Amino acid sequence: MADNTRANPSSSAMVEVIGLRKSYDDHHRSIEAIRDVTFTVGAGELVCIIGPSGAGKTTLLKCIAGLLAPSGGQVVLEGQPVTEPPARMAVVFQEYGRSLFPWMSVRENVDLPLKRKHLTAAQREKLVNDALAAVDLADVHRAYPWQLSGGMQQRVAIARAVAYEPHVLLMDEPFAAVDAQTRADLEDLIRRLWRSLGITMLFVTHDIDEAVYLGQRVLVLSSSPTVIMENIAIDLPDDRSQLETRSLPRFAELRKHLYAQIQASKQGRRPAG
């Protein structure tokens, strides 16, 4: 059932970004970060956003999350314009060391966003337990975040997002600061969660391999001021594994193509028209 919506992403739009612009006013001059970005993410899709460093990836994500007000255009979530952080959206931030509350245990961190949700204590407890189990951290729930490794901390942040039961999960280069082996495990965790929960995911990364491995679709951003360079479907099988998927010829082709795009983007090339 979930596969039907994935095969036809345009059937129901979950996130619509329409003519989004963002410029920062710095004293006398205005710095244009995002020039004009339009795209749609269907319900249940997993879309990766990739771009060279300084391409305004984080700015774009914060605008979608309602944490930054765009200078023009709008973001629509499930038909509702986003003007503040929406109730059905969760974000996993890049800085795992700073996005968990160091004075709370792992469990309390995951539980905090649920306090406002009018749930019974038993329901909340179940959500927290299930989320921690889903990221394989059921046994460390009483530890403080800073007692855990970087990869485990980011898994706590993912568990907090999952327990919140969002319709859309935004991730801002969540694995940029963990080692390669942990990173591969976390990528598989994300695929697994996405398939089991059926939620919509928007995953920002600067890593081409990660984008190809994770996404159903990859959006390539130009360098700042940002526009979309390309919107490419990743036609790899849905069952992905680090060993096999990454050695498929098609994986190498996609990787090569995106690499060329990013290089072009770095050199300041813009999409035609």
Add this chain to the structure above:
Amino acid sequence: MSSDRAIQIVRQMALAMGLPALLFVAWWISSSGSESIFFPPLSNILRTFADVWFSPRIMHDVVPSLVRLFIGYLSAVALGLALGIAIGASRRMRQVIEPVLEFLRAIPPPVLVPIFMLFVGIGDMMKMLVIISGCVWPVLLNTVAGVRALDSVLEEVIRCYRIGMVARLWYFVLPGASPQIFAGMRQALSIGIILMVISEMFAASNGLGFSLVQFQRSFAIPEMWTGIILLGLIGILLAFIFRFVENWMLAWYFGLRRSQRESS
């Protein structure tokens, strides 16, 4: 592990007690043959100590002083926290209020004693106001600094998960600023003890400061020295209680700092 820790604690205690023991012996020896009435032998002072303080004087002078200190100190902490959070949260508020704060902070609290006397008389209220007027500043200024230094990523987490005002204050602002708040509270505690004594030196009828002045004026010199020793002991005891509460409340912070030191 726990026995290691016990050994460590004993060693720290031995180190901490070494110098005080040495000073005590030095005082004892240097004063032992003293003929001066202003510098009586320590043995005399200690003999007097029990007579002076293990008496109705405890209820009459020590307890009222400590109660005033306690109420004044806690009121100052509450006031400093409330104002500090409000001021720290808003840049506009800081711009308006900071010059005034700098002026008020520069006034030494003892000079306020005559003014407070005019308005609230010479009772307990005056003394507690003096304590509050001195203790509030370190708490207030450190709270402002703590609130301003709150992590911007955590702020975004709070917004993203739509955490309400009260929960934001209770789960984010207060614990996030608590290391600085405790630093301010520690400064305020020593200021509070000083002001407790000073406020009782004018127009008082009881209290530790009052007793000290009485002893000095009536040439009860050994008794005066016992008062000074008692104040020192009270200071140590309060600092010890403070440290205990701080270690408990900031356990996460000390652990976090340790883990950061070890990883870097």
